[in-house]
Amino acid sequence: MTAQTETKPAGLTASRSPLTYKRENLWQDAFRRLLRNRAAVIGGVIVILLALVAIFANLIAIMPYDKQTLPDQNKVPLYMGKLFPSMIPYMKVSDKYPLGADYVGRDIFSRIVYGSRISLSIAIIGPLISLFVGVIYGSISGYFGGRVDNLMMRFVDVLYAFPGLLFIILLMAFFRSSFADPEPGTLRFALSQLDAKMGGMLFIIIGIGLTAWETMARVTRGQVLSVREKEFIEAAHALGISDNRIMFRHILPNIIGPLVVIETLAIPGYIALEAFLSFIGLGINPPTPSWGAMIADGARSIRTYPNQAIFPALALAITMFAFNFLGDGLRDALEPRLRGNQ
Amino acid sequence: MGRYITRRLIALIMVLLVVSAITFVLEHAVPGGPFDREKPLPPEIKANLERRYHLDEPYWKQYARFLNDVMIPHLTTQPPDGSIESDYLINVHIGPLYFLWMNFGPTISSKTRTVNDIFRQQLPVSFQLGIMAMMVAILLGIPLGILAALKQNTMFDYMGMGLAIIGVSIPVIVLGPLMVWIFGVELKLLPPSGWGATPPYRLGFLPQSFGWEYFKYAIMPAIVLGLGSSAVIARLTRATLLQVVREDYIRTARSKGLEERLVITRHALKNSLIPVVTVLGPMFAALVTGTFVTELIFGIPGMGRYFVTSITNRDYPVIMGTVLLYAFFLVVANLVVDILYAYLDPRIRYD
Numbered sequence: 001m002t003a004q005t006e007t008k009p010a011g012l013t014a015s016r017s018p019l020t021y022k023r024e025n026l027w028q029d030a031f032r033r034l035l036r037n038r039a040a041v042i043g044g045v046i047v048i049l050l051a052l053v054a055i056f057a058n059l060i061a062i063m064p065y066d067k068q069t070l071p072d073q074n075k076v077p078l079y080m081g082k083l084f085p086s087m088i089p090y091m092k093v094s095d096k097y098p099l100g101a102d103y104v105g106r107d108i109f110s111r112i113v114y115g116s117r118i119s120l121s122i123a124i125i126g127p128l129i130s131l132f133v134g135v136i137y138g139s140i141s142g143y144f145g146g147r148v149d150n151l152m153m154r155f156v157d158v159l160y161a162f163p164g165l166l167f168i169i170l171l172m173a174f175f176r177s178s179f180a181d182p183e184p185g186t187l188r189f190a191l192s193q194l195d196a197k198m199g200g201m202l203f204i205i206i207g208i209g210l211t212a213w214e215t216m217a218r219v220t221r222g223q224v225l226s227v228r229e230k231e232f233i234e235a236a237h238a239l240g241i242s243d244n245r246i247m248f249r250h251i252l253p254n255i256i257g258p259l260v261v262i263e264t265l266a267i268p269g270y271i272a273l274e275a276f277l278s279f280i281g282l283g284i285n286p287p288t289p290s291w292g293a294m295i296a297d298g299a300r301s302i303r304t305y306p307n308q309a310i311f312p313a314l315a316l317a318i319t320m321f322a323f324n325f326l327g328d329g330l331r332d333a334l335e336p337r338l339r340g341n342q
Numbered sequence: 343m344g345r346y347i348t349r350r351l352i353a354l355i356m357v358l359l360v361v362s363a364i365t366f367v368l369e370h371a372v373p374g375g376p377f378d379r380e381k382p383l384p385p386e387i388k389a390n391l392e393r394r395y396h397l398d399e400p401y402w403k404q405y406a407r408f409l410n411d412v413m414i415p416h417l418t419t420q421p422p423d424g425s426i427e428s429d430y431l432i433n434v435h436i437g438p439l440y441f442l443w444m445n446f447g448p449t450i451s452s453k454t455r456t457v458n459d460i461f462r463q464q465l466p467v468s469f470q471l472g473i474m475a476m477m478v479a480i481l482l483g484i485p486l487g488i489l490a491a492l493k494q495n496t497m498f499d500y501m502g503m504g505l506a507i508i509g510v511s512i513p514v515i516v517l518g519p520l521m522v523w524i525f526g527v528e529l530k531l532l533p534p535s536g537w538g539a540t541p542p543y544r545l546g547f548l549p550q551s552f553g554w555e556y557f558k559y560a561i562m563p564a565i566v567l568g569l570g571s572s573a574v575i576a577r578l579t580r581a582t583l584l585q586v587v588r589e590d591y592i593r594t595a596r597s598k599g600l601e602e603r604l605v606i607t608r609h610a611l612k613n614s615l616i617p618v619v620t621v622l623g624p625m626f627a628a629l630v631t632g633t634f635v636t637e638l639i640f641g642i643p644g645m646g647r648y649f650v651t652s653i654t655n656r657d658y659p660v661i662m663g664t665v666l667l668y669a670f671f672l673v674v675a676n677l678v679v680d681i682l683y684a685y686l687d688p689r690i691r692y693d
Contacts, residue, residue, distance in 0.1 A: 160672070165634075309519045310523070
């Protein structure tokens with residue numbers, strides 16, 4: 001017997017025994033799987049690069065985003081003639097602007113660089129608000145169930161039928177109204193001032209917050225409902241643990257995976273919403289550059305100076321690609337079951 | 343089923359009532375009225391105008407007036423007098439009786455138009471655009487999804503799903519100007535803006551003729567609007583088809599020697615399209631109501647711009663009309679999907 005134990009095959013040595021596997025939690029495991037997904041890695045690298053551009057925008061940009069040089073309006077560098085041959089007959093050449101100058105002579109490259117700040121802050125703040133409000137709302141609804149659940153979910157149903165865009169436009173009309181300037185000292189005045197200081201970001205964020213949490217609340221509720229009936233929750237109840245603690249220590253960690261995935265996949269939507277609002281003139285206040293507003297400005301002269309719309313459009317599209325690839329990879333790594341539903 | 347539908351219809355009316363109440367409160371909470379200008383009007387004129395549109399009445403009376411005009415059907419022997427005050431969307435003449443319903447009232451920003459005029463003249467355009475975008479989404483999305491699923495993990499699959507990611511990643515405001523520039527300006531293949539149909543419309547929403555003259559205006563906007571949805575459909579089709587072909591009854595069909603083509607078309611596809619059908623409803627509502635930017639980019643005279651201008655102009659009847667219309671589209675689409683779901687999947691019972 002002893003001889004047998006000593007000569008056991010090399011494959012069964014201690015290093016291979018299940019007990020001594022390197023311990024990995026869910027997130028480490030998911031991260032390893034994420035790194036194997038080439039598209040997701042590319043997306044992640046682009047997102048990191050964009051973050052660097054946004055952080056160091058003042059070093060990368062070659063001139064201030066709001067510096068107007070009227071004599072230089074619509075000037076383009078020489079190579080634009082090769083890209084857009086139709087421009088050759090009337091183009092005014094200047095090598096000062098790598099991607100050309102816009103209709104008031106501002107450098108498009110620098111404005112795109114600064115514009116990344118807006119899009120990326122939306123990409124960070126949007127999910128945070130949506131997670132914060134939606135998860136709290138959804139878990140209360142799902143955890144308590146019964147009449148509370150019914151009432152809370154009917155409210156979400158009504159909001160669902162309400163066009164989200166209307167909320168946002170009304171919000172802008174309420175706070176940025178031109179006829180009735182708010183008096184100092186009121187909440188409206190304080191918020192309008194803060195909004196103006198943030199270049200118009202505040203109400204976009206509030207607008208996203210008002211409309212984006214509903215889906216999150218529904219998903220959270222569904223997840224909570226499915227976890228609530230599990231034995232370990234019953235055990236926690238039996239041990240007399242408080243509702244709060246059960247919710248935050250036992251239920252939430254078990255449902256956070258799908259929530260993170262859904263939120264990551266929603267990021268391109270938030271970026272597009274900001275660009276869309278700025279495009280229709282209800283978003284970022286000029287002269288703060290937003291890609292959406294730049295596309296809107298450029299679209300007006302797309303027949304003569306296509307470069308003014310196409311470069312910000314490319315920046316927006318690349319950012320959305322990157323987030324989509326990253327979100328897809330995260331989903332496959334973390335919650336493969338969600339595949340196809342999102 | 344009948345009871346279920348009745349219950350849902352009652353819920354639908356309740357939702358619309360709540361939406362109208364929220365809209366009413368919000369629009370009156372926003373400072374400024376339709377007659378506030380940079381240079382204020384003389385107070386007498388403003389008071390007269392407000393009386394003309396019943397804006398001088400207390401709020402509860404204004405809301406009651408709205409409910410009476412829009413929500414409650416009227417049955418009278420008197421024909422409507424044809425003024426812009428009594429323009430009913432539903433105006434049926436049965437014998438000596440007139441059945442009148444849904445008078446959204448005159449618009450404030452125009453002296454001669456009513457909200458119902460906007461519905462009759464602009465809504466069909468958005469509706470046509472929405473339908474065509476939907477067709478683009480289906481005709482592109484479903485075949486792409488099937489191809490990707492049947493050739494899973496091959497070049498087709500990767501290319502198809504890559505295309506789908508491109509589809510969801512390019513927003514309308516990027517794709518629109520890009521297409522205008524390429525096909526409208528550089529290649530001069532398609533008109534960069536405009537719409538090929540004008541009122542009156544056949545059956546209230548169809549153009550008078552379906553020729554190249556009509557479609558050449560619609561091709562670009564329909565593709566721009568439908569591409570994102572086609573990507574969603576493609577991914578969903580692929581995922582469900584992959585799930586279905588692993589089911590036992592597919593193995594049965596194969597093992598009894600059925601031709602592979604028939605296994606896919608007759609057995610697998612039919613069941614895998616159920617979830618796809620159910621997303622089409624909300625998607626259609628989103629496409630019809632989401633035409634706003636596409637209309638802006640392509641200069642299409644649709645509903646979309648009223649949605650924004652009505653709010654900035656404080657044109658209360660138009661705000662109410664557009665919001666209720668959009669809400670109606672959304673709730674009806676969801677109802678249709680739920681009913682369709684029970685019909686397509688007999689395991690589901692609503693009672």
